[in-house]
Amino acid sequence: MNFRFLGLALFLTTAAPAVLPGSAPAAFAQQKQNITLEDIWQKGTFSARSVPGFNWMKDGRYYSSLSQGNLVQNDVTTGQPVQTLVAGQELKLPGQSQPLAVDGYSFNADESKILFSTDTEPIYRRSSKSYFFVYDRGSKQLVPLSKTAGKQLYATFSPDGKRVAFVRDNNLFVVDLTTMQETAVTTNGAQNRIINGGTDWVYEEEFEFAQGFQWSPDSRQLAYYTFDETEVPEYNMQEWGPLYPKDYRYKYPKAGEKNSIVSISTYDVAAGRNTKMDVGPETDQYIPRIIWTQTPNLLSIRRMNRLQNKLEILHADARTGNTQVVLTDTDPAYVEVNDDLRYLAGGKEFLFSSEKDGYRHLYLYNMSGKLVRQLTKGNWEITSIDGFDEKKGVVYFTSTEASPLQRHLYRIDLKGKGKARLSEAGSGNDVVNMSADTRYFLNYHSEAGQPQVVSLRNGQDGKLVKVLEDNAKLRQKLTEYNLGKLEFINFKTADGVELNASVLKPAGFDASKKYPVLMYVYGGPGSQTVKDDAGGGIAFTNYLWHQLLAQNGYIIVSVDNRGTGARGAAFKKSTYANLGKLETIDQAASARYFATLPYVDKSRIGIWGWSFGGYMTALALTKNADVFKMGVSVAPVTNWRYYDSVYTERFLKTPQQNPQGYDDNSPVQFADQLKGKLLLVHGTGDDNVHFQNSVAFTEAMIKANKDYQTLYYPNRNHGIYGGNTRLHLYRQMTDFVLKNL
Template sequence: MNLRFLGLALLLNAASPVLLPATAPAAYAQQKQNITLEDIWQKGTFSAKSVPGFNWMKDGRYYSSLAKGDLVQHDVTTGLPVQTLVAGADLKLPGQTQALPVDGYSFNADETKILFSTATEPIYRRSSKSYFFVYDRAAKQLVPLSAGEGKQLYATFSPDGKRVAFVRDNNLFVTELATMRETAVTTDGELNKIINGGTDWVYEEEFEFAQGFQWSPDSRQVAFYRFDESAVPEYNMQKWGPLYPQDDRFKYPKAGEKNSTVGISVYDVAGAKTVKMDVGPVADQYIPRILWTQVPNTLSIRRMNRLQNQLEILHADARTGQARVVLTDTDAAYVEVNDDLRYLEGGKQFLFTSEKDGYRHLYLYDMNGKLVRQLTKGNWEIASIEGFNEQKGEVYFTSTEESPLQRHLYRINLKGKGKTRLGEAGNGVDAVNISPDTKYYLNYHSQAGDPTVVSLRDGQTGKLVKVLEDNAALRQKLAGYNLGKLEFMNFKTADGVDLNASIIKPANFDPAKKYPVLMYVYGGPGSQTVKDDAGGGIAFTNYLWHQLLAEQGYIIVSVDNRGTGARGSAFKKSTYANLGKLETQDQAAAARYFATLPYVDKARIGIWGWSFGGYMTALALTKNADVFKMGISVAPVTNWRYYDTVYTERFLKTPQENPGGYDDNSPVQFADQLKGKLLLVHGTGDDNVHFQNSIAFVDAMVRANKDFQTLYYPNRNHGIYGGNTRLHLYRQMTNFVLQNL
């Protein structure tokens, strides 16, 4: 589930919050404009600029992007266009006069050929299908990738640029570019049964990848997934519109139900031979990642048990399929999967991150899984590995070392020495995009309430080379609006739990007055809504909506409860096997704490959230009904039995093993305790958190004779967007807050 994150000792207590700079003195607030919903959701008044379509080119000096149909090369040190690599007018098929309207592209390794995509249509969160075409830059010739019928998925050049692998109709294909001869690697693909080269719904959503194949570094082999989802129960989601609604049936394993049986095979291109890898005798397990090592014919396979508390790294011989376990990572609760496994050149070592000492840190191992050394250590976490300089033996990573609210870039060598923070000192969040040779990196820096600044920086020193986008115009525009101050604070609940929070007060805040409080919550495992970035830990659009409400006289608060991220494994995993219990206790405790502040109207505290936050809202208004006057629950899980296997069982075990963990904190079970005003919102086309969740909650509230309001959006998915949808939704939400809080 993804809508699915200052050391604590340095955070000041509630009596002296950390104030961020105001946009202008409050005395001038009456001269400024108020934000409107149309500004946020229709006019794009506050849209931030970035560096669009940025793709590093092979020498690290240039990047490319699509601009009005042309593929343009830019000098990375200036951001200025240098040349047009391919004119959109040249993208014509032989005999055609109309150029293709391309929407994506990728180069082969030597940048002599380009794959262009067109007519791309999304499938789920990370998957899409397109028509792909191969463009030869020297010959200026464009040809279709495939002569077969139907769109293709995940088209990818081999490292030597001689072939392209892709998926169509659940089968894997390889096209030889010299002859454009297409070979079917698999032929048994079938909708809702067998998937080759792609992933099923739950892997795509929860393990966060959709392409299920990888070329070997020498281009001789393709490793690929095979999913047999025949036994997985189908979910039927109706699509409204025609005289008779259409059924959309897809495989969705709910908690405790059967998963796909997953296998890994390797296809040898020259020999046209497929070898199945030995992933062990247990069918009911996960294979959340595969990755080619730097050793020829050696494939790395990560295997995980169904409860996800044991992760094993296997090394498999691609020629025979034989595999051995080289490393095992275990946890009393669960082990998380990420992309931080890196195999180093020379084939002798690999990097891996683990939470085994209580915080996610970086470790170096030899190829037999023997620990060489722990590279980082401390009461802070690695956020992700960002790059690696093979020549100098240096690892680049972002971490929370300065504060759980911040992210900054660091470099350390393989001896665990020389750790250096790159970039300028200061607060905020840095998201980076490092060139393949680590000579430069793009830094996307933001602070709470302040738009992103995109800069190019030196990969060794972190010094500024050039600001590519400063969003000065947006910053100046925001200064003309009645924006409230954003404060970060740390407080202790009555139970002695230290929690981080953010608070937005009206621009004309008067400490002698009493204000209603609206709390925004997500609260799911490993997440954060309290972070020093542009939106203060949330989407910038939600930050602006919160400012709109502050203009109307509301204080907006967000609190990161137990179970959230960036504060170590113990804090995050304290909610294991009892999802929702401690989280809602903390939110209720936070509401009680804010109710003690002299400027808060304790009888007017509300709460709202989306997805996991919608679940938290529904639970808060039932199990903690005396605390909250109203709530807005958007796209909530209302019973974890309705959600998918991978996410739910990671945090709750299976319902067969832990029925109380599922039922003791289900809003459905406590509908009769509802007291406050509730607005329940859901999209009927939500393939992620099914509309079934809201139906069950509504049914329970009707049985309990409780009053509530509902708002549903036909055929809208979990994000509830498209056309005027967001404008309409937030207008209804705004009205509900104004009328009930």
């Protein structure tokens, strides 16, 4: 359940604006404004700027971007264009008067050829299909990648730039760019049965990748996935609109049900030969990652058992399929998968991250899996590897060393020495986009309540080269509005659990008054809502909506309960096998803590959340009905038996092994305890958290004779957006909060 919060907005009647202290007489004073729904969702009043279309080029001094239909090369040190690489008017097919409407592109390794995509059509969260065209910069020739009808997926140049691999109709193909001859690597692909070169729904959602093939570094071979999802049960959604609604059926493995059988093969381009890799006799397992090593013909495969508490790194001979387990990482609860595995030049060592000492840290191993040394250590954790300087043996990584609420860039050498922070001193969060040669990095810095600053920095010492975007206009714009200050606090519950929280008080807060409190919750494993950042463009609207509520006299609180991230494995995995239990206890205990504060009206505490947060809201209003006056539950899981196998079993085991873990914390089981006012929201086209969840919960509330309000959105997915959808949704949510809290 990797839910991307897609933004918030609402409408409120503008209250009388305040006069700025020390300003001109009231009749002529500059007046503070209140935020409206239209500001956020229609006018773009608070749209943050970034550096659009940034793509590093092979020379780390330049990046490319699409600008008004042209492909432009920009100097990273100035942010200014230096030349047009491809003029839009050049992208015309023979006999066509209009150029292609390009929506994406990628270079081959020497940047002599470019793949352009058009008419891109999203499928699920990370997948899409397009028409691809190959452009030769030397001859200025533009040709379709394939002459066969149908859009392509994941078109990718080989490292030598001589071929392109892509997926169509669940089969993998290779095109020789010299002859434009197309060769089918597989031929057995079939809808809802066999997938070659791509992933099934649950891998895409929970293991966070969709392209299921990789070129070898020498361009001689392709490694690819095959998913046999024949036995996976289908889920059926109705698409509303025509006289007779259409069925949309796709394979969705719910907890405890059959998964796809996954295999890995290699394809020798010259020989036209497929070889299946030996991933063991067990078919009820996961292969969450493959990656080529820097040793010819050596493929790295990660294998996990179904419970995901054991991860193995296999090294496979791509020519024979023989494999050997070189490293095993286990955990009493679960092992998480990431992209931190890096094979070093020379083929002798690799980097890997693990939580085996209680925090996620970096380790260096030889190719036999023997530990060379632990590179990082401490009561903090790395969150990503951002770059690696092969020549100097230096790793660049982002970590929580300064605070669980912050992220900053550091470097360390392969001896575990010379660790240094490259991010500027101070608070906030840094997100890094580093050039391949590590000469420069783009730094996206933000702090709570402030839009991001995008800067170019030196990769060796982090020093500023140039600020590319400071969002100065938006910063000035924000000063014109009645905004409260977001504060971070740390407190202990009555049970002695120490928790981090953010508190947003209304502008002009008066400690002698009593204020209602609305708690915003997500609370899922490894997540965080309490961070010192603006959250980027979409999450920034979340902050603005909460400011809008604060303008109407509400205090907005968010608490990271047990099970959330950045505080080590013990804190995060304390909720294992009882998902929802400790999390809801902590949210209720937090509400009781805030109820003791002299400026809080303890009879007016509410809660709201989306996705996992919707689940938490529904559970809070049933299992802790005496604490919360109202709640808004958006797109919730209401019974983990209805959710997908990979995510759910990672944290709960299977329902066959742990039925109590599923039932003891399901809102459906406690509907008869509902007391507060509930607004339940769901999209009928939610392919992730099925509408079935809200149907089951409403049925339980009807049986218990409980009152509730529901709001459903036809054909909308988990994000519930499109057209006026968000405008409508948040108007309803706002009205509900104002009337019931």
